[in-house]
Amino acid sequence: MLFTDTQSQTRRTLTATGRLLRRLHLDGPLLAALAAVVAFGLFVLYSATGENVGQWLNQLERLALALAALVALAQVPPPWLRRISPLLYGIGIVLLVAVAVHGSVGNGAQRWLDLKIVRFQPSEIMKLAVPMMCAWYLHERPLPPSLRDVLVVLILILVPSLLIAKQPDLGTALLVASAGILVLFLAGMSALVIVLGVTAIGAAVPVAWHFMHDYQRQRVLTFIDPSTDPLGAGYHSIQSQIAIGSGGIFGKGWMNGSQAQLEFLPERSTDFIFAVIGEELGLLGQTFLIVLYLIVIGRALYMASEAQNTYARLVCGSFALTFFVYVFVNTGMVSGILPVVGVPLPLVSYGGTAMVTLLASFGVLMSLNRHRKLVGA
């Protein structure tokens, strides 16, 4: 009897949690997967900052803010989100121009807008605004998009991307552009156009090279052969591969990675934190995290496919795949199969507004998905 009692009690508890989640328009599995990633990230970050409790608490603070943004955005009714998309995009463009005119210089690049109260990185808004704007534009139109629509959307993508690339922040520009292009891809842009586009990009490489900053060129060059500049631009890549490779299958143990703890590994708590995981927790730790990421992406894609209208589908799908782009570009860069581009490891890297933006995007995703039944009713 006792056994049955306990079982029913458990079921009741679960149902209560489920009810709460439903009332808050939150998706349980996705939230659980995100929580797992975040927890793993906090665990690693403590070691990667060199036991810097202050930084760790900062991260926790930002996490709370990001979580609040997630929950808050999840409450917004989907039609509102769609309606404010052009407004958000417009504000984003204005702010980007403002930064270009007079932004404060942080980390050697002009990215921040100082609003006295908060220092603010407008390019982060664009990570949400660009796919939302693209989806807004395509929402009413028949899909797959016509060539004219594709060109309009491409312009919507290129303007903010170029403004961000000019700051210069190649990583964010890449993420913003890919978020928009993923919308086009999900909208069913024909394979022919994609092939043509890729060819055009190929042709544009020499042109892009011409406009690149020296540090960007150097990164491309040292990506091709890091050993040409072992103490300069190739240093990041070499030290990161040493860290990962020396970790082996099981790693050197949490807080015992010599590359990370003795600071041979640059940007160990930010862009290169994946190398710290490889060094201290080994192949197993890295694979574990990648599997968690796959669960997040898979769940988000599933939710996107369940979404009820074009706007919701496109935005959700784009957010899910942009999250993948983060993961792939960062892990690819840290493990030496992609050039060094300033893209953080999502939800794990220390700092930045990236954490807030990412969880905000998942808030939007949940809103678009979990209001379905209400809309249906």
Next chain:
Amino acid sequence: MRRAVRIKDHWGEQRLFTGRTLFAGIATALLLMVVIGRLFVLQVMRHEYYADLSQGNRVRLEPLPPDRGLIYDSNGTVIAENTPAYQLELTPEQVPDVPDTLQRLAAIGMIDADQVPALTRLVRGGRKFEAIPLRLSLSDADMASFSVHQYTFPGVEIQTRLARWYPFGNEGVHALGYVAAISEDDLQHIDRDQYAGSALIGKIGLESAYEAQLHGTAGHRQVLVNAQGRRVERLGTTPVHLETLPPRAGNDIFLGLDMRVQHVAEEALAGKRGAVVAIQPETGDIVALASVPTYDPNKFTRGISSREYAVLRDDIDRPLFNRALRGTYPPGSTIKPMMALAGLEYAVIDPNASRPCHGYYTLPGSTHHYRDWKKEGHGSVDMRHAIATSCDVYFYGLAEILGIDRVHDSLATLGFGKATGVDVGGERAGLLPSQAWKMQTYKQQWYPGDTVIVGIGQGYLLVTPIQLAHAAAVIAARGRSFQPRLVTAIRDAVTGRVAKLPPVAETPLELKDPGMWDIVVQGMEMVTEAGGTAVAATRGAPYRIAAKTGTAQVFSIGQNEKYNASQVSERLRDHALFIAFAPADAPKLAIAVLVENGGHGGSVAAPIARRIFDAYLLGKYDVDTPAPPPALPATPPPAPAPSPAVTEH
């Protein structure tokens, strides 16, 4: 219009989207598999390679320099030790403005103003967190004056380190040598690993010759460093196991040198230019080895300034020159006992037969007069008296009878013409001429006249003071010969065991009739008896001295000119020489004395030897003890010298 016709196909769009999503999902999974594959390559397939690189990154070897071995004299007194020295060091990262700091240090006299540019470069070239020595040794006054200003010099500190210290200063420097900063040249032929943490290396003398024993073996310790190369104590949570190989201190060496005797020798030579070598005939142990003038080796260990070095180098008396080992001089009449031995060895002369001396010697078929120092001649002298009175004519004749090649071979057995092999470097071989040598060197044949003057230690023959001392020791030991040596024992730094080194015996000089040794020794004893050339200096000694004086000509005088010491430049005056051993019947010490441009061997060099004998045999180390009252000049005034021969007493 066509666009207006197109309407949204919701089911079609849903299908299209689902297809794209599925495609994207598969692509996502595949691309992340690529990343995992890459990680597999790094962490499994190339793990060893990267593990090595990581290890090399974090562990550095820090050298641990060994303590240099000490040097003791025969009484167990330390004559080279390691003492703490204070050095001024600057740590660049703690200094706000390096050029300004150096300027101000120069202003308060802590460093030379003209060194500032070089020091600035040195500081710039080093690592930010490693202290750079600005000055090697500070006096108490420097320390005091810096202490007052220290608060105005952040990042500049006084540090203690071990430096070499020679408590006797100048005394014995030509035997000991010194250590000094390792130079570019040194780096060419040393094992750099062994000197990684050392600043000093033996440059000359025993410090250089026994470098391998004294230096020891460098140790090292593994230290954990971070990416900036700064030393860190721990890595993450766990203490790291790091290995330390302690250094092995250098071995201590013990000398036969007796610093009390050495002191007497240097005091006796003070103010002159010359050398003394005193050897125990039974072992070859060197009891005193002096070359004067001297210099203070401590200047070198503490970083000699170029100004100070220039003073030493340019001194006309050449204090850096080791006369005992490297000075080559005509032996003058000190060669006569050795010539007598040659005659006895080849049995070409009856030592008891008297030969006439009329004041000069002529070769058959020649009118050239080889003059005796005593114009009127010695009358008729046998070998003993020829040695005692230093009769030139007797030895002209003997040399002529022997011929140069037999003279060469016999003197070679006594160690002339080659390095004695003393265990300190830099020795010169001198010159022992022969027919072959002259043909090879000058492409000229040997003339009988060349042989005649070699008989009295002139001509081509050149010897070093240590060769003379060695030869005197061989005569004292009646033919038994030991290689001269300074080091008699070595103490292992680890076990503490003292290994006594056995004397190095050389081929003995054997006479056909061993009884003949007495004749030469008696002749040398008669030198210190009434009528001998060194009677004044040896008067009153409670032991018997066997000796031979020598006065070697530096300057050639024409056949009919008179040598007048007062008219000849001081630097061209004769060298005074003296060889001796005592007690004559059971010799304990053999000595060679050389005084450059000193004049007469009997009056200048012999008293020096007497004081050394008194110190060694009687324990009279007090150099202030008045020398025996000067006796009436037992030696005749300078005699006219035949050219190219010699004057002699």
